[in-house]
Amino acid sequence: MEPEDYVIKEGPIPHENAKFGAGLVILILYIIVLGRWLGVF
Known part of the structure; x- marks a missing residue:
């Protein structure tokens, strides 16, 4: 998987990332x- 794809996929849903971190x-x-x-x- 390309790094750019990862950034694009993660970008639109920061709240999911925050929930995971918490x-x-x-x-x-x-x-x-x-x-x-x-x-x-």
Whole structure:
């Protein structure tokens, strides 16, 4: 896939990108918190 195609495809839907980024951050935080909680025991 050409880099230009990727840019054109991603461009019109920035909200999808933002939603994905937010979900990723929440998932990472959840994993860290869960890991610390499990580490206590």
